[in-house]
Amino acid sequence: MLRLKSDPQEREFLNQVIVKSGQNLLECLQCGKCSGSCPITSERVRGPRRLIALILSGIKDQALKDQTWWYCVSCGTCASRCPVEINMYQVATVLCEMAESEGIKSSEPGIHLFEELFMKSVHKSGRVQELKTVMQYNLRTFNPFKDAVPGFKLMLKGAVTPADILWTGASNPRVARIFKRVEKIRHGE
Amino acid sequence: MENKVTKIGYYPGCSLEATGKSYDMSVRKVCLRLDIELEEIPEWSCCGSSPALKMDGLLSRSLGAHNLALAGTHDISKVVVPCPFCFRRLLSAKEELQQDQALKAKVEEVIEAEVNDRVEVHNLLGFLRYNVGLEAIRDHIKKPLKGLKVLPYYGCYLVKPADVTHYDDPENPVSMDELLDALGAEVLNWDFKTECCGASLAVSKTDTVCELSGRILREAAYRQADALVVACQLCQANLDMRQAQIGKQHGTQYNLPIIYFTQLMGLAFGMLYKELGMQRHLTSPKKMLKSKGIL
Numbered sequence: 001m002l003r004l005k006s007d008p009q010e011r012e013f014l015n016q017v018i019v020k021s022g023q024n025l026l027e028c029l030q031c032g033k034c035s036g037s038c039p040i041t042s043e044r045v046r047g048p049r050r051l052i053a054l055i056l057s058g059i060k061d062q063a064l065k066d067q068t069w070w071y072c073v074s075c076g077t078c079a080s081r082c083p084v085e086i087n088m089y090q091v092a093t094v095l096c097e098m099a100e101s102e103g104i105k106s107s108e109p110g111i112h113l114f115e116e117l118f119m120k121s122v123h124k125s126g127r128v129q130e131l132k133t134v135m136q137y138n139l140r141t142f143n144p145f146k147d148a149v150p151g152f153k154l155m156l157k158g159a160v161t162p163a164d165i166l167w168t169g170a171s172n173p174r175v176a177r178i179f180k181r182v183e184k185i186r187h188g189e
Numbered sequence: 190m191e192n193k194v195t196k197i198g199y200y201p202g203c204s205l206e207a208t209g210k211s212y213d214m215s216v217r218k219v220c221l222r223l224d225i226e227l228e229e230i231p232e233w234s235c236c237g238s239s240p241a242l243k244m245d246g247l248l249s250r251s252l253g254a255h256n257l258a259l260a261g262t263h264d265i266s267k268v269v270v271p272c273p274f275c276f277r278r279l280l281s282a283k284e285e286l287q288q289d290q291a292l293k294a295k296v297e298e299v300i301e302a303e304v305n306d307r308v309e310v311h312n313l314l315g316f317l318r319y320n321v322g323l324e325a326i327r328d329h330i331k332k333p334l335k336g337l338k339v340l341p342y343y344g345c346y347l348v349k350p351a352d353v354t355h356y357d358d359p360e361n362p363v364s365m366d367e368l369l370d371a372l373g374a375e376v377l378n379w380d381f382k383t384e385c386c387g388a389s390l391a392v393s394k395t396d397t398v399c400e401l402s403g404r405i406l407r408e409a410a411y412r413q414a415d416a417l418v419v420a421c422q423l424c425q426a427n428l429d430m431r432q433a434q435i436g437k438q439h440g441t442q443y444n445l446p447i448i449y450f451t452q453l454m455g456l457a458f459g460m461l462y463k464e465l466g467m468q469r470h471l472t473s474p475k476k477m478l479k480s481k482g483i484l
Contacts, residue, residue: 020246039385039401071397073388074239076349080359087350093246100244114393115240122241122252126234130207134392146395150430150471154208159469164207175234178255181299182248 013060020094027084028052034078034088040071048078048088055091064099068092070108101186113140123179126172131164197316198265198308199227200256200279202272203235209272209422211466215451216271216313218465222329222458223321230260230268236278239389250292251299253282261305269311271451273346273421276312281353283310312347314420314450315356318364323371331459333373336481339453340414341365342405343382344424359383365450369418372457381408386427395431402427403435406443415477416446418453425449429471446474456483 018025034048041047045067054063074089099106106112114137121128131151138146154160205213220227233256241249256279260268270276286293287306297304311320343362351359360383366376384405387398405428409417419425429447436442447470455465462484467474478484 039387040390040397069243071390071394072243073345073385073390074242075345075385075388076353076359077345077383077385079350079353085352087353089242092243093249096244097246108393110393111390114389115244118238118240119244122235122237126232127206128203128235128238130204137392147430150433153471154430154469157469157471159210159466160208172232172234174232175252175255177301178251178299179248181301182245182251185247185295185299 010058013058013063014055016098017055017091017094020097021087021090023086023088023090024084025052025055025086025091028056028086029083031083033081033083034086037077037081039075039077040073041068045071051088051091052086061104064095064102064104065107066095067107069095070106070111110141113137123176124171125169126175127169129164129169131160132166135165194224194226195321196226196228197311198260198263198268199229200233200260200268200270200275201229202270202275203238204272204422204426208426211469212271212422212425212449212451214464214466215449215455218460219317219451219454219458222455222460223317223325225321227269228263228265230256230265231263233259236275236282238274238278242278247295247299249278250282250285251296253278254286254296254304255300255302257283257305257308257310258300258302260308261303265308267309267311269313269316271313271420271422273312273344274423276310277346277354280310280355283308284353312354312356312420314347314364314368317454318368323367326368326454327371330372330457332457332483334369334453334457334481334483335373337374337453337478337483338377338413338415339369339374339418340377340379340409340412340416341369341382341450342409342417342419342424342428344419344421345383345385345388347420348383365418365420368450369453372453374453377412377414379408379412381405386424388423388427391423391427391431398427399431399435399438402431403439406432406435406445407439409445410441410443414445415481416448416474418448418450420450422449425470432472444472446470446472446477448474 032049035041051068069092072092079087121133237249237252348362349359369376387401391398452465
């Protein structure tokens with residue numbers, strides 16, 4: 001691994017991740033407690049330990065295309081059990097922002113789409129229109145009846161109403177302004 | 190008993206207006222009974238939840254700070270949050286901005302307001318268990334939940350990571366156990382108290398959620414619980430809404446009611462099934478509660 005020696009330029013990616021996330025990955029022992037505890041690590045999703053190894057080794061392109069941080073649900077289990085207290089959901093945010101600014105295509109377009117629709121809804125009305133967002137997602141992924149059975153049952157029970165899906169919430173200009181300013185700061189940097 | 194009303198800010202969060210409506214209903218009813226006046230933060234907005242946390246650190250912190258600032262402008266010094274994710278986001282925003290002055294200045298520019306880092310952020314379970322206390326809760330019990338075998342399920346966001354939530358134990362929390370015990374229920378022990386249900390992957394990665402929630406349901410069935418008790422509307426939705434689908438995959442029918450702890454408090458306080466929104470759950474707890482003589 002590159003973490004002890006190597007060209008400073010090659011370490012730039014690692015340094016950026018450390019500074020922006022506030023997580024000192026250099027302390028990682030590669031013990032694997034994180035991946036062993038992680039609910040989303042599987043045969044397909046490599047998990048936090050191997051993701052950290054990629055970052056420590058300066059393999060930026062693979063790290064930014066990794067599925068682990070897209071899958072991360074920020075449960076915080078890895079952070080709770082890590083002997084050196086590395087919080088991986090903070091690392092996920094940094095990798096997501098880097099991938100976005102470098103125009104790297106998401107390795108998990110489904111998760112990305114849902115999160116985008118969610119944020120659009122917040123941008124528009126200040127609060128997320130939960131059911132509407134789910135409906136939009138199912139339509140956009142050509143699966144309009146995906147949750148129709150439980151959805152219909154919930155309607156019969158009065159737990160949700162058609163208005164929850166159809167109603168467009170009032171706009172919230174203050175929240176819209178927060179989105180706008182964040183966007184501005186991002187492009188100003 | 191003296192009648193002293195406690196006033197506290199309330200941040201329900203988006204889900205409690207939609208899929209978690211019955212959580213909101215039961216929270217309001219139970220707090221009213223306990224002489225806690227919930228003052229909803231006027232014009233609160235989304236905390237950004239997991240999508241903002243993943244995609245945009247500045248936006249996520251700004252949305253949290255915006256809500257804390259709103260509390261400040263309405264002279265609310267304490268906020269109670271039923272949703273564990275909102276709780277963790279608001280608390281993180283506050284603490285991260287206390288620790289990083291440069292970030293704080295940036296966020297203040299974004300939200301066009303001063304960051305209010307004096308407001309106390311409580312999760313609802315913790316507030317009821319520790320601030321209101323078991324004694325006050327016991328005083329209101331009219332119908333103890335005798336014979337009801339429950340498994341307390343805390344999920345992740347309430348207790349993990351410990352240095353963020355500063356609440357209970359991340360591996361073996363006990364606050365809900367104690368509260369349910371005070372209600373007279375038989376609290377079963379298990380190792381899945383803080384296992385992940387799959388959370389926000391419910392929509393985009395339903396298979397992952399079925400697998401993760403499936404492990405929890407399988408274990409709960411093995412423990413022969415009458416109900417699984419939750420403090421999070423996302424856990425409730427995953428375990429209840431996907432239960433039929435998961436049962437099919439496991440070749441069984443779980444028929445395990447997923448109930449909010451506030452709903453059980455309400456029942457113990459003598460409130461009606463419907464006013465606590467219990468008829469809204471997909472797996473109906475009605476028959477089970479009737480067989481126990483609780484309804």
